[in-house]
Amino acid sequence: QEQLVESGGGLVQAGGSLRLSCAASGRSFASYSMGWFRQAPGKEREFVAAVSRGGDISDYSDSVKGRFSIARDFAENTVLLQMNRLKPEDTAVYHCAAVRPPWGPIRDANQYDYWGQGTQVTVSS
Numbered sequence: 212q213e214q215l216v217e218s219g220g221g222l223v224q225a226g227g228s229l230r231l232s233c234a235a236s237g238r239s240f241a242s243y244s245m246g247w248f249r250q251a252p253g254k255e256r257e258f259v260a261a262v263s264r265g266g267d268i269s270d271y272s273d274s275v276k277g278r279f280s281i282a283r284d285f286a287e288n289t290v291l292l293q294m295n296r297l298k299p300e301d302t303a304v305y306h307c308a309a310v311r312p313p314w315g316p317i318r319d320a321n322q323y324d325y326w327g328q329g330t331q332v333t334v335s336s
Contacts, residue, residue, distance in 0.1 A: 212237060213236070214237065214325070215236075215309060215325055216234045216327055217231060217232070217327045217330040218234070218330060219231040220333075223332075223333070225299055225334055227334070228294060228295045230293050231247070231294065232291055233327055235289065239311075241264065242311055243325075244263055244317050245283065245307060245308070245315075246262075246320075247260045247305060247308075248305070249304065250304050256320055258320065259271070259279065259305070260279055260280075260292060260316075261281065261316030261318060262281045263314050264314050264315055268315070269281050269282075274300075275301075278297075279292060292305070292307075299334045299336045301332060303331075304332075305332055306326055307327045308320065309323065
């Protein structure tokens with residue numbers, strides 16, 4: 212069982228930055244591919260970014276590519292999402308997720324086994 216806890220959300224002006232963190236409590240962090248997803252009010256959950264089990268391969272949605280960066284910290288059992296040049300349309304609840312197989316990165320939310328509760332990101336114009 213893997214428990215995931217997100218932090219780092221908040222209110223920021225357009226053009227600003229935030230860094231989200233997802234802490235994993237289990238002992239098998241290195242066995243999981245990790246992803247970030249977001250859901251805005253009235254919209255479906257969407258893929259944001261994902262990173263492979265080894266941290267060597269990452270993938271981003273077109274809407275965040277070049278602005279967001281995902282990374283793993285194996286010493287701290289965390290996965291980070293650095294968000295730069297934020298836009299009002301980035302406003303959403305951001306969730307991290309974990310899946311054991313395969314190596315990843317994985318875009319399909321249905322493949323993920325564990326999810327965090329989410330952290331709110333609000334970008335004002």
